[in-house]
Amino acid sequence: MNTENLNLIHLTPEWREELLALAEDFQAGGDPRFNGLLKGGEEAFFTYLRDLADEASEEDLPPGIIPQTTFWLVRGEKALLGFSRLRHRMGENLLEKGGQISVEIRPSERGKGYENVLLRLTLEQAAAMGMTEVTLTCAEEDGDAAARIEAAGGELVETRSLRRSNRLIRIYRLSLQAE
Numbered sequence: 001m002n003t004e005n006l007n008l009i010h011l012t013p014e015w016r017e018e019l020l021a022l023a024e025d026f027q028a029g030g031d032p033r034f035n036g037l038l039k040g041g042e043e044a045f046f047t048y049l050r051d052l053a054d055e056a057s058e059e060d061l062p063p064g065i066i067p068q069t070t071f072w073l074v075r076g077e078k079a080l081l082g083f084s085r086l087r088h089r090m091g092e093n094l095l096e097k098g099g100q101i102s103v104e105i106r107p108s109e110r111g112k113g114y115e116n117v118l119l120r121l122t123l124e125q126a127a128a129m130g131m132t133e134v135t136l137t138c139a140e141e142d143g144d145a146a147a148r149i150e151a152a153g154g155e156l157v158e159t160r161s162l163r164r165s166n167r168l169i170r171i172y173r174l175s176l177q178a179e
Contacts, residue, residue, distance in 0.1 A: 084118050
């Protein structure tokens with residue numbers, strides 16, 4: 001895969017149509033997370049942009065909520081391939097929700113290696129933000145995610161049961177170096 005035209009961006013109004021296409025892709029794959037965006041029109045889009053900005057700020061977040069920055073993986077200047085969420089610090093509740101970084105590729109682009117690129121670029125952003133270490137988790141049975149984390153330098157710390165189920169998660173730690 002040619003990674004030369006792949007970059008991370010922060011979403012801006014110019015990406016509205018491509019975001020809606022990505023949302024439709026998720027919906028067609030049975031994932032309803034963007035349904036409100038699809039039904040809400042232009043106002044919902046601008047609310048979504050504001051919510052992304054608010055989530056990244058330390059100010060005015062409810063108690064216990066950790067700020068997170070959402071990065072969007074783009075190919076060239078017109079294709080949104082997916083997104084990552086980088087939590088600014090670790091919290092115990094994040095162990096059951098993917099750790100400090102989660103990556104999502106739109107259904108029609110999965111299995112092409114974009115997940116690995118998105119994780120690598122997000123780790124670079126974490127280092128640029130001054131983080132020296134991040135914690136990532138994945139389901140015990142998710143061999144692809146475990147391989148991706150290990151390939152990025154993740155060291156398995158432990159495997160444990162989720163609090164609300166008998167499912168197991170793997171917990172990894174990755175040391176970061178500033179670029």
